[in-house]
Amino acid sequence: MTIPDTTAAQPCEVCDVSTSNRCSSCAKAGVDLFFCSKEHQKLVWKAHKPHCGPGQANPFSLAPLTDDELANLRSRAHLPIGTLGGGISTTAVALAEASGHPFEYVLQHLEGSPLDSECLPAKPFLVSLVRNSRFAMLASSSLHEQPRSVDEIFTFLAGNVLARCCDVDDVPRDLTTTEWFTPLLHKLVILASLTTQVALLEGEARDILVAAKWLPVVRERTTKWVRGGMGTDDVRLRNALRHVSLEYETE
Ligand SMILES: [Zn+2]
Numbered sequence: 001m002t003i004p005d006t007t008a009a010q011p012c013e014v015c016d017v018s019t020s021n022r023c024s025s026c027a028k029a030g031v032d033l034f035f036c037s038k039e040h041q042k043l044v045w046k047a048h049k050p051h052c053g054p055g056q057a058n059p060f061s062l063a064p065l066t067d068d069e070l071a072n073l074r075s076r077a078h079l080p081i082g083t084l085g086g087g088i089s090t091t092a093v094a095l096a097e098a099s100g101h102p103f104e105y106v107l108q109h110l111e112g113s114p115l116d117s118e119c120l121p122a123k124p125f126l127v128s129l130v131r132n133s134r135f136a137m138l139a140s141s142s143l144h145e146q147p148r149s150v151d152e153i154f155t156f157l158a159g160n161v162l163a164r165c166c167d168v169d170d171v172p173r174d175l176t177t178t179e180w181f182t183p184l185l186h187k188l189v190i191l192a193s194l195t196t197q198v199a200l201l202e203g204e205a206r207d208i209l210v211a212a213k214w215l216p217v218v219r220e221r222t223t224k225w226v227r228g229g230m231g232t233d234d235v236r237l238r239n240a241l242r243h244v245s246l247e248y249e250t251e
């Protein structure tokens with residue numbers, strides 16, 4: 001699963017040890033994800049697998065919105081939300097502002113693959129925003145419903161980051177063309193995978209112990225990378241992300 005090669009060594013995505021072993025399928029797709037050992041690659045494999053290799057890794061494959069998510073969006077789009085930043089009042093307004101299109105137009109084009117974005121160049125971002133706004137509303141309601149799966153925690157984290165990127169005026173609408181979008185989502189899947197294993201005690205007991213050991217390391221490194229501008233030297237991106245949190249706490 002991992003291939004040693006001549007690429008300059010980088011920190012393992014799990015433990016920070018410098019290594020030149022990469023996920024071989026992702027390397028073929030032009031994405032560098034370094035793992036020092038099979039053990040550390042396996043620890044996050046279940047979550048990484050749907051996004052691994054040619055056709056899935058680059059651009060990062062995001063799940064389409066389900067019928068349930070679309071119905072939920074329609075029912076709450078015009079209700080007030082308070083936590084998306086920028087003084088944005090409702091999900092409908094957030095989607096209109098982020099896309100540059102009226103909300104009704106966005107709604108018509110949200111179905112299907114987030115990467116099929118001809119009519120809606122910002123679609124990957126808008127899909128993440130829809131999912132994140134659902135959590136934002138749940139958090140402010142009395143339901144106390146918390147994300148429960150890798151996908152949900154990943155969405156929560158990605159939404160936190162992407163919602164702030166939206167404050168930067170000239171971030172390209174088609175995020176898949178940016179150099180940071182794909183690596184960001186890969187890193188967040190790895191973080192979400194470890195978070196899930198620790199928070200929900202999901203997986204083999206031994207793996208949970210290993211995940212608990214490395215979660216703070218991965219969270220700190222990923223937070224630092226995001227706050228530092230996600231591998232770019234874009235000062236506005238850095239400013240927008242200066243205080244972003246990648247903490248996820250269960251009740
Ligand atoms: Zn490692």
Ligand SMILES: [Zn+2]
Pocket residue numbers: 023024025026027033048051052053057
């Ligand atoms: Zn891979």
